[in-house]
Amino acid sequence: MARVRTGARALGAVLAGVLGLALAGCSATGGKRAEEAREAQAAGGRAAVNTPKWTFAMVSHSGDGDTFWDIVQNGAEQAAAKDNIKFVYGHDEEGSRQAQLVQSYIDQKVDGLIVTLAKPDAMKGALAKAEKAGIPVITVNSGSEVSEKYGALTHVGQDESIAGEAVGEELNKRHKKKALCVLHEQGNVGHEQRCDGAEKTFDGTLKRLYVEGTNMPDVQSSVESQLQADPKIDSVVTLGAPFAATAVKAKEQANSDAEIDTFDLNAQVADGLKDGSLGFAVDQQPYLQGYQAVDLLWLYKYNSDVLGGGRPVLTGPQVVTRKDAGALAEYTKRGTR
Amino acid sequence: MSTAAPPAEPQPTKPTEGPDERLVHRSLARRLMGRPELGAVVGAIAVFLFFSFAADTFLRAGSLSTVLYASSTIGIMAVPVALLMIGGEFDLSAGVMVVSSALVSSMFSYQMTANTWVGVGVSLLVTLAIGVFNGVLLTRTKLPSFIITLGTFFMLTGLNLGFTKLISGTVSTKSIADMEGFESARVLFASHLTIGGVDIQVTIIWWIALIALATWILLRTRVGNWIFAVGGNADAARAVGVPVTKTKIGLYMGVAFAAWVSGQHLLFSYDAIQSGDGVGNEFLYIIAAAVGGCLMTGGYGSAIGAAVGAFIFGMTSKGIVYAQWNPDWYKFFLGAMLLLATLLNAWVRKRAEANK
Numbered sequence: 001m002a003r004v005r006t007g008a009r010a011l012g013a014v015l016a017g018v019l020g021l022a023l024a025g026c027s028a029t030g031g032k033r034a035e036e037a038r039e040a041q042a043a044g045g046r047a048a049v050n051t052p053k054w055t056f057a058m059v060s061h062s063g064d065g066d067t068f069w070d071i072v073q074n075g076a077e078q079a080a081a082k083d084n085i086k087f088v089y090g091h092d093e094e095g096s097r098q099a100q101l102v103q104s105y106i107d108q109k110v111d112g113l114i115v116t117l118a119k120p121d122a123m124k125g126a127l128a129k130a131e132k133a134g135i136p137v138i139t140v141n142s143g144s145e146v147s148e149k150y151g152a153l154t155h156v157g158q159d160e161s162i163a164g165e166a167v168g169e170e171l172n173k174r175h176k177k178k179a180l181c182v183l184h185e186q187g188n189v190g191h192e193q194r195c196d197g198a199e200k201t202f203d204g205t206l207k208r209l210y211v212e213g214t215n216m217p218d219v220q221s222s223v224e225s226q227l228q229a230d231p232k233i234d235s236v237v238t239l240g241a242p243f244a245a246t247a248v249k250a251k252e253q254a255n256s257d258a259e260i261d262t263f264d265l266n267a268q269v270a271d272g273l274k275d276g277s278l279g280f281a282v283d284q285q286p287y288l289q290g291y292q293a294v295d296l297l298w299l300y301k302y303n304s305d306v307l308g309g310g311r312p313v314l315t316g317p318q319v320v321t322r323k324d325a326g327a328l329a330e331y332t333k334r335g336t337r
Numbered sequence: 338m339s340t341a342a343p344p345a346e347p348q349p350t351k352p353t354e355g356p357d358e359r360l361v362h363r364s365l366a367r368r369l370m371g372r373p374e375l376g377a378v379v380g381a382i383a384v385f386l387f388f389s390f391a392a393d394t395f396l397r398a399g400s401l402s403t404v405l406y407a408s409s410t411i412g413i414m415a416v417p418v419a420l421l422m423i424g425g426e427f428d429l430s431a432g433v434m435v436v437s438s439a440l441v442s443s444m445f446s447y448q449m450t451a452n453t454w455v456g457v458g459v460s461l462l463v464t465l466a467i468g469v470f471n472g473v474l475l476t477r478t479k480l481p482s483f484i485i486t487l488g489t490f491f492m493l494t495g496l497n498l499g500f501t502k503l504i505s506g507t508v509s510t511k512s513i514a515d516m517e518g519f520e521s522a523r524v525l526f527a528s529h530l531t532i533g534g535v536d537i538q539v540t541i542i543w544w545i546a547l548i549a550l551a552t553w554i555l556l557r558t559r560v561g562n563w564i565f566a567v568g569g570n571a572d573a574a575r576a577v578g579v580p581v582t583k584t585k586i587g588l589y590m591g592v593a594f595a596a597w598v599s600g601q602h603l604l605f606s607y608d609a610i611q612s613g614d615g616v617g618n619e620f621l622y623i624i625a626a627a628v629g630g631c632l633m634t635g636g637y638g639s640a641i642g643a644a645v646g647a648f649i650f651g652m653t654s655k656g657i658v659y660a661q662w663n664p665d666w667y668k669f670f671l672g673a674m675l676l677l678a679t680l681l682n683a684w685v686r687k688r689a690e691a692n693k
Contacts, residue, residue, distance in 0.1 A: 064668065088661045094614050096603060097654075100407050104658045107400040121509065121609035186498050187508045187613020210498070 047084035049302075054111035055086040056297055058290075059101045060141070061118040061188075062091040063214065067242055067266050068286050072140070074335050075290030076114070083298040093185075095122025102126035106133050112297035114290075117143020117150070118190055127151055136300050140289045142190035144312035153300060154308040156292045158284035158316035160190045163263065164197020166317040167237055168206075170280055174259065176235040177204040180226055182247065184213030184240055191239050194263060198237065207233070216246055223250035227258060235259045235279070241266040248277050265320060267332040273325035284316030287336045373630035374642030376682025380628070381649050383681070384674060388656035395659045398535045405537075408651025409544040412644050413599050414618075415625035416547045417591040419643030420555070422626050424588045425568035425635030426482040428471065430489035431592055432618030437493050438464040438600030439610045440501060443510040446518075453518035461597050467493070468593025472586030494616060501612035514608040526598070527606035540602055544644070547595065551640035564588065568635030625650050628679050649674070 058076060062069035073089055080087035088110070090101045099122050102115055106129055113135050117123050120143050130137050131151040139147040139155045147155035171179055179202060181195040199206045209226055212218040227233055227250060236251065236258050238244045244262035251258055259279040262269060264286070272278035292313065299305040307313055320328065331337035369375060388395045395401075414431055421428055441463045446456030467489065475485045498508065505511055513519060529538045555561040563584045566574035575581045604610055629646030631638030653674045657667050 090658055090664050094618075095607070095611055096410065096614070097407075099607075100403065100655070101658060103403050103406075104400065104655050107397060107403055108394045108659060108661075119509070119611050119614075121512065121607045122611065124608070125606060185613070187611045189507065189509060189611075192508055 046081070048082045049084055049298075051084055051298070051302055053084055053086055054298075054301060055088065055108075056080065056112040056114060056294055057088045057090065057105040057108075057110040058114040058140075058293070059098055059105065060089075060091040060116045061093055061095070061098055062116075063093045068240065068264055071286040071335055071337070072290035075287035075292075076294045077290075078336075079291040079294035079298075083294060085294060085298060087294065095119035099123055099126040103129065106130055106135060109133070110135060111301060113137045114293040114297065115139055115152075116141045117146060118188055120146045120150070120189070124150055136297060138293045138296055140293045141284075141286075147312065148310050153306050154296055155312035156289050156296065156315060157312060158314060159312060160193035161197040161200075162314075163282055163284060163317035164194040164199075165201045166197075166319055167194070167261070167263070167282055168198040168201030170261070170282075170319055171198070171202050171204070171235055171237075174235070174279065176202075176259070178230070178232045179204060179206050179235040179237055180223070180233050180258075181206055181208050182219070182223060182236060182238045182243060183208060183210050184219065184238070184243055186210055194239055211243075213240070213243070216242075219243055220246045220250045220253070223247050224254045227251060227254035227256040231256065233258050235261060238262045240264055241269045241281070244269050244272060244278055244281070248272065265328065265332060265337055267329070270325050270329045270332045270337075273320065273322050274329065276322065279321070281320045282317045283320050283337070285318065285337070286315075288315040373637060373639045374645055375630075376679075376684070377629045377642050377645040377649065380677070380679075380681045381645050381652070383677075384649050384652050384656070388652060388660065392656055392659035392661070395656055400655075400659060402536045402538070404651050404655045405541050405648075406651075407655050408648045409538065409540040410599065410602070411618075411621050411625055411650055412544045412647030413540060413547060413602075414592070414595050414622040415629070415643040415647040416544075416551045416640050417588070417595040418622040419626035419629060419631045419638055419640055420551055420564060421588045421592055422623070422631040422633070423555070423568045423635060423638045424564045424585060425571065426475065426585060426588065427486060427623065428589065428592050429483065429486040429619050430467070430471065430493055431486075431596060431622055432620075433490055433493040433497065433615045434464065434467055434593065434596040435599040435603065435618065436610065436612070436615035437467065437497055438597045439604040440497055440510060440600075440612060442601060443513055443604050443610050444500070444504055446513050446516060447511050448504060450516075453513055453516050453522050455518075456513075457522055457601060460600065461594075464593045464597040464600070465590055466593075468590040468596075469586060471593075472589035475589070476582040476585055490619070497612045497615075508613060509611045510609045512608040513604075519605070522601070523605040526601040526604075543598055543602075544647075547598075548640050548644045551591075555640060560584070560587070565636060568637075570636070621650065624675060628675055628682065630682055 060069055069091065076087055092098045092101055098119065102113065102123065103126055105113060113130050115123060115127070115137060117139050127137055127150040137152045139152045141157045142160060144155045144157060144159050181198060183191045183195065185191055195206065195208055209222060211222045223236060236247050238247050241262055241264040244260055245268045247260045251260060260277065261279045261281065263282045265281050265283045269278060269281050273281060296307055328337055414435065418428060418431060438460050442456040442460035445451065445459045446453045471486055471489055475482050501508060501510060527539065529536050555564065563579045566579050567581050567584045571581050625646035626638065626643040627633060628649055629642030629644065631643060653671055657670055662670070
């Protein structure tokens with residue numbers, strides 16, 4: 001009995017200590033409080049129009065917990081709040097299940113659909129069904145080549161080949177001779193197009209490396225061993241922002257002086273550009289992809305407006321370097337760039 | 338057989354007071370309680386009722402047909418995987434094998450400019466060969482099936498990507514939709530018919546046919562007894578003359594056959610195939626079989642149970658969408674549902690055994 005009581009008392013003391021530390025040891029920089037202050041500054045979530053409360057659904061090919069798709073969703077949600085839209089979101093990395101998700105939103109008779117066409121063949125049937133059901137579709141991110149053919153109103157996104165070409169040209173500008181293209185998702189057509197595009201315009205040689213994107217240690221060790229095996233590699237291009245920091249670590253481990261460049265942006269990449277550990281980033285502005293898709297669907301429902309005239313509305317590539325990094329840091333931290 | 342096991346001597350029946358327990362008449366309710374799939378059926382009803390209330394679009398005919406389709410794509414594989422589990426083994430290569438099968442079929446037809454049926458036939462041979470490879474390696478090496486099929490899983494994943502890039506130059510195959518034989522093959526593997534305004538995908542028919550076939554094999558044929566015996570105790574089964582090696586190879590071929598059916602469905606409904614798909618699906622099949630009452634240790638289970646398990650899975654995964662819940666929680670709900678169904682299953686079985 002006595003021992004139990006001492007135990008309880010000790011626990012109480014520890015708890016009090018932790019609480020005390022938590023209260024006294026406030027961080028003056030960053031953390032939740034700073035984030036809340038930033039959020040308060042950002043645009044409020046009130047509807048700016050009084051159109052009916054339509055429901056728009058988005059189905060992406062994202063895996064779980066992907067930072068990029070979080071930004072797309074942020075954009076979509078903010079546009080939805082403004083347009084008085086109920087926004088629902090589903091995702092599955094497997095093509096056939098992504099199509100099933102689209103089907104289940106068609107069953108629910110949503111008022112508009114936003115889909116990605118990373119695996120276009122799998123999505124063809126589902127889009128035909130949406131058309132038959134009279135649901136307007138906008139495609140975002142990947143699939144600009146087939147979007148119109150599959151009956152979508154507009155495609156909002158970056159042309160992956162053009163983005164890749166931009167990388168090749170930027171590498172030439174930086175006098176690189178041998179680059180490593182790191183693909184983190186096997187079988188993603190858009191990823192292949194990025195590397196193809198870079199290969200097309202790059203004067204040096206481009207080598208491909210497939211890594212397991214969901215397993216960061218694997219990404220690091222794979223890049224590391226490539227850099228060790230081939231000291232001629234003078235630049236590494238990762239296809240997603242989270243992998244850039246990992247590539248930097250791999251480069252340090254391998255004692256290589258290759259430049260790390262990346263597709264897409266996040267807070268870490270913005271910092272990396274600032275401190276010079278990263279060369280450049282090619283941004284496709286995911287916030288715009290979500291925001292524009294919802295806004296364009298709203299415009300179509302409200303005013304029958306269609307943008308692009310059958311051509312994709314490009315949100316990228318925007319090559320971001322050290323000189324842009326300062327302004328971007330703030331936006332990446334609040335999750336909109 | 339160097340060491341002949343002593344034949345199982347029939348035990349002299351002890352003089353008991355009442356009649357022989359095997360002859361006791363059991364009521365219908367009690368006989369039902371002894372079925373392996375009962376827990377899963379109760380779980381399925383619970384999940385069904387839950388989503389009927391949670392999502393107002395769930396009960397529409399169109400929605401139910403989507404749910405059934407999703408269930409059938411898992412269910413077609415869950416049936417032979419359940420048989421394999423009853424036989425005491427696993428197959429971790431089952432998910433990727435589906436995609437391999439589709440890739441072989443598509444690339445062979447395209448590269449040889451052959452009638453798509455030729456590709457379909459070649460794919461059947463290749464897929465069955467993968468099944469035989471798993472089975473033979475398992476029975477020859479006596480290594481755990483976990484290791485053998487994990488090896489096959491990785492090899493197939495690599496082969497899928499490697500061959501596709503080598504042959505097509507991209508990560509997906511070329512479309513074969515304009516080739517001869519495509520339409521007729523699509524009728525068999527990827528068509529859908531409308532019955533009373535409800536869309537029925539042909540995979541649902543394949544699924545039901547496979548359940549019926551597997552149930553018949555398990556309960557009405559000698560092979561069925563072999564499967565239960567092999568999974569219960571392989572050595573004892575061998576001692577009484579069950580062809581253990583043949584049975585196990587056959588079970589792996591069953592999985593391969595279903596993988597072929599699923600793979601052809603993928604191919605003919607989407608024209609082209611992504612080489613990276615299929616990874617991770619093997620767990621869905623195993624989970625469906627386990628939820629449906631197949632013991633992880635072998636020797637117990639049913640094909641119908643696995644089908645009900647796949648149905649629970651289909652209802653949960655699509656029900657969450659119909660309920661318009663935040664997808665960040667999707668996997669949590671899925672896991673909780675599966676756990677609850679399995680617990681319910683275990684509880685019902687325990688009560689059934691206590692009542693015997």
